[in-house]
Amino acid sequence: MFSSTGKVALFLLIAMVLPAQTPKPVVPVTTVKEVEKATDTRLLSPPADPWSVLGNARGTYLPGYGAVVTFELTLANLTPISPFNPTVTPQQKRSGHDRKVKNLVALKAAMREMVEHAATALATMPGNEEITFEAFLFHFNWEDHTGLPDRLTVCANRQKIADAVAHHASAKEMASLFEERSE
Amino acid sequence: MSTSDNPACERADLIRDYAFDELTPAERQSMEQHFASCSGCAAELDRLRLTTAALRVLPDVEVPRRIAFVSDKVLEPKQGWWRAFWNSGPRLGFASACVLAGGLIFASAHRQPEVRTIVQTASASQARIDAAVSKAVSEAVEKTHADDARLTQAALDAVDAKYEAKQQELLVNLQQSYEYMQKQTQRIVRSAYVQ
Numbered sequence: 216m217f218s219s220t221g222k223v224a225l226f227l228l229i230a231m232v233l234p235a236q237t238p239k240p241v242v243p244v245t246t247v248k249e250v251e252k253a254t255d256t257r258l259l260s261p262p263a264d265p266w267s268v269l270g271n272a273r274g275t276y277l278p279g280y281g282a283v284v285t286f287e288l289t290l291a292n293l294t295p296i297s298p299f300n301p302t303v304t305p306q307q308k309r310s311g312h313d314r315k316v317k318n319l320v321a322l323k324a325a326m327r328e329m330v331e332h333a334a335t336a337l338a339t340m341p342g343n344e345e346i347t348f349e350a351f352l353f354h355f356n357w358e359d360h361t362g363l364p365d366r367l368t369v370c371a372n373r374q375k376i377a378d379a380v381a382h383h384a385s386a387k388e389m390a391s392l393f394e395e396r397s398e
Numbered sequence: 399m400s401t402s403d404n405p406a407c408e409r410a411d412l413i414r415d416y417a418f419d420e421l422t423p424a425e426r427q428s429m430e431q432h433f434a435s436c437s438g439c440a441a442e443l444d445r446l447r448l449t450t451a452a453l454r455v456l457p458d459v460e461v462p463r464r465i466a467f468v469s470d471k472v473l474e475p476k477q478g479w480w481r482a483f484w485n486s487g488p489r490l491g492f493a494s495a496c497v498l499a500g501g502l503i504f505a506s507a508h509r510q511p512e513v514r515t516i517v518q519t520a521s522a523s524q525a526r527i528d529a530a531v532s533k534a535v536s537e538a539v540e541k542t543h544a545d546d547a548r549l550t551q552a553a554l555d556a557v558d559a560k561y562e563a564k565q566q567e568l569l570v571n572l573q574q575s576y577e578y579m580q581k582q583t584q585r586i587v588r589s590a591y592v593q
Binding site for chain 2: 255267268269270271287289295296297298301353355356357
């Protein structure tokens with residue numbers, strides 16, 4: 216039906232047309248990278264008692280759901296057990312637990328700031344989708360985990376957050392837009 | 399026999415004469431007729447005959463032919479060793495003491511075997527008790543040693559298990575510490591690389 220030359224021409228035509236018809240992603244990767252970098256920057260501005268970031272932020276966009284950014288940190292910079300420090304005293308355990316409980320509050324506030332920043336940065340993302348920040352919290356086995364989650368999630372509707380930021384909503388109004396989960 | 403035995407009969411005095419055969423044949427025949435009619439005299443005659451028969455059994459004793467004084471030695475009874483012994487108070491007392499002593503000796507001689515038996519039994523029982531006690535003590539000591547060994551082994555096992563658990567815990571903590579520091583290092587290196 217087609218000659219060899221005709222087949223080649225048809226193939227080239229299809230190869231040229233198909234990429235042009237592929238839809239561009241709603242949220243560019245570069246935008247997600249910018250959110251990751253901003254998250255890392257925010258995490259490197261720790262509270263008075265610094266936490267320790269163990270894993271840089273990793274962001275991804277899931278069409279139909281929204282953007283998810285994860286990172287790992289330990290809420291307090293504790294001295295790990297080593298051959299030079301084989302034991303941990305009860306006072307050290309109690310002190311570490313208290314420091315982590317205080318920094319947990321600071322981390323929640325920081326994660327809300329990150330969501331607010333992401334809501335404006337991911338402007339191309341559909342307004343009905345969610346922005347989720349998830350922190351994996353590291354604990355040593357010997358620590359007292361009471362009241363300390365292993366995973367903290369803060370998520371919010373992108374459009375609502377963006378509107379609240381634009382209208383300089385009060386802290387109470389902003390707080391009502393976030394959903395927090397601790398596991 | 400007298401008339402008092404049969405006072406009712408007037409011919410009772412002739413019964414004795416009849417019994418000793420001292421009557422004339424006529425009197426004898428008359429008495430025999432009387433005995434047939436008088437039961438009291440017939441019974442008296444029977445008793446008299448029994449007495450006569452008993453007397454005839456006794457031996458005849460000669461009447462002493464001369465008179466002597468009691469103080470005569472001739473009249474002193476012939477004392478044998480037995481009579482002399484029996485008539486002597488000290489001898490009798492000594493003999494009684496000897497009999498009593500002999501009785502005591504006999505009793506003690508016959509009681510001693512019982513005592514010996516008891517002692518032997520007691521000795522045998524004591525030996526068995528000693529053996530049983532020794533055996534029980536040995537068993538108790540062995541049991542105690544076994545218990546001690548078991549407890550010691552259990553304590554050693556517990557210590558080993560505790561040490562093993564502690565080592566395992568330390569190993570896990572060290573591994574976790576290593577992962578913790580590795581993550582920190584990787585993050586720092588990655589951040590430096592990105593910059």
